[in-house]
Amino acid sequence: MFEPLLLAAIAGTFLLAGAVKGVIGLGLPTVSLALLTVILDLPTAMVLLLLPSFVTNLWQAVVGGHWRALISRLWPFFIAAAVTVWLGSFALRQLDIDLLVVLLGFLLVSYGTISLLGRQLSLTARQGLWVGPFIGVINGVLTGMTGSFVVPGVMYLQALGLSRDVLVQAMGMLFTLSTAALAVALQGQRFLTVDLGLVSAVALIPAMIGMAAGQRLRQRLSEQLFRQIFFWALIVLGLYIIAASGNRMITDLAG
Numbered sequence: 001m002f003e004p005l006l007l008a009a010i011a012g013t014f015l016l017a018g019a020v021k022g023v024i025g026l027g028l029p030t031v032s033l034a035l036l037t038v039i040l041d042l043p044t045a046m047v048l049l050l051l052p053s054f055v056t057n058l059w060q061a062v063v064g065g066h067w068r069a070l071i072s073r074l075w076p077f078f079i080a081a082a083v084t085v086w087l088g089s090f091a092l093r094q095l096d097i098d099l100l101v102v103l104l105g106f107l108l109v110s111y112g113t114i115s116l117l118g119r120q121l122s123l124t125a126r127q128g129l130w131v132g133p134f135i136g137v138i139n140g141v142l143t144g145m146t147g148s149f150v151v152p153g154v155m156y157l158q159a160l161g162l163s164r165d166v167l168v169q170a171m172g173m174l175f176t177l178s179t180a181a182l183a184v185a186l187q188g189q190r191f192l193t194v195d196l197g198l199v200s201a202v203a204l205i206p207a208m209i210g211m212a213a214g215q216r217l218r219q220r221l222s223e224q225l226f227r228q229i230f231f232w233a234l235i236v237l238g239l240y241i242i243a244a245s246g247n248r249m250i251t252d253l254a255g
Contacts, residue, residue, distance in 0.1 A: 002199065009039055010199065011206045014052055018207035021056060022214020023226050025168050026154075028207060029053045029175065033147050034108055034237045038244075042097050042104070043191040046147035046182065050192075051200040052207035054179040060172030070170050076129070080136025081143070081153055081174060082181040088144020089185035095145075098252075101245040104146040108238030111151050112231040121159040128160050140178070144185050149178040 002010070017031035029049050036045035061067065071078070091100060123131060139153035157170050186192040 006039065007199070010036070010048065010203060014203045015206040015210040018052070018056070018210025018212075019214035019217065020210075020230060022211040022216075023218045023221065024223060024230060025060070026150075026171060026175075027230060028056055028211075029147070029149055029179070030108070030111070030234065032207075033104070034234065034241065037101055037104065037241060038237075042101050042147065043092050043186070043189075044196065047186055047192050047196045048200045048203055049147065050179060050183050050186075051197075052204045054176060054183070055204055056207060056211060057172045057175040057179060061169060061176045062172075064165055064169035064172075066166045066169050067173065070166070070173060073125075074132060074170065074173075077132035077136040077153075077156070078173065078177055080133040081140045082136075082177045084137050084140030085144040085178060085181035086185040086188060088141035088146075089182075089189050091145045092189055092191065096249065098245040098249045100145055102242050102249075103142075104148055105238040105240075105242035105245065107142065107146060107148045107151045108234045108241070111154075112234035112238065114155065115231045116228065116235075121155065122161065123156075123159045125160075128156075132156065139174075140181070143178050143182055147182065149175050153178075 013032050013035045014028075016035070017028045020031050021028040032049045032052065033045055036048060040048075135152055135156040139149070139151070139156075142151065143149050153174050154171060157167055157174065162170060183192065
């Protein structure tokens with residue numbers, strides 16, 4: 001089990017990640033994964049985010065009244081994104097974990113940069129229909145490899161021109177399905193243990209507290225300013241992860 005200081009760091013991570021989600025409606029898995037990989041190995045970090053991510057995103061997925069229409073329209077994308085997570089998870093056993101952490105860092109930097117630039121593709125309903133499964137496969141494989149759900153799935157959903165409320169619910173559905181699929185994949189790869197599952201369950205408490213605090217904070221802060229700070233922080237953290245993991249890889253090769 002973890003030392004008390006490490007448990008406190010994990011709790012603080014989910015408190016912060018929950019607060020971010022409370023303010024802008026997303027970011028709990030992204031923030032928690034990015035911070036946890038600084039102090040823990042990638043598979044452990046992926047396991048710990050499972051319950052906080054699933055519970056908070058399940059609420060986002062079912063509330064809003066659009067889930068029937070979204071399933072009818074996006075089911076090929078959702079299925080592809082979920083069933084291919086197991087494929088990416090094999091990399092956790094076959095590849096150098098530091099290499100996968102570098103990949104995670106690149107995903108964080110890419111997501112933050114594209115979001116700050118405001119670049120957004122636009123897809124017609126017809127284009128979205130046939131592009132969806134391909135994007136879903138890429139998203140699912142990357143989820144299995146890194147635990148990150150956002151690239152390129154969120155960008156695909158944004159390109160469909162969904163209204164704000166519908167987009168938020170669609171992202172909740174993607175994150176919920178991806179989290180459930182990731183849990184199954186990690187169990188299959190024998191990374192999901194009882195001890196880690198208990199810590200993940202306990203981590204739900206600070207995540208929910210942070211989310212409630214973030215929702216209150218939303219009324220006092222400019223959401224646009226907070227988003228800019230959030231995406232800049234992702235870029236900086238992603239670059240740090242790339243540098244730290246890349247340095248470990250070079251050291252191992254030199255040794």
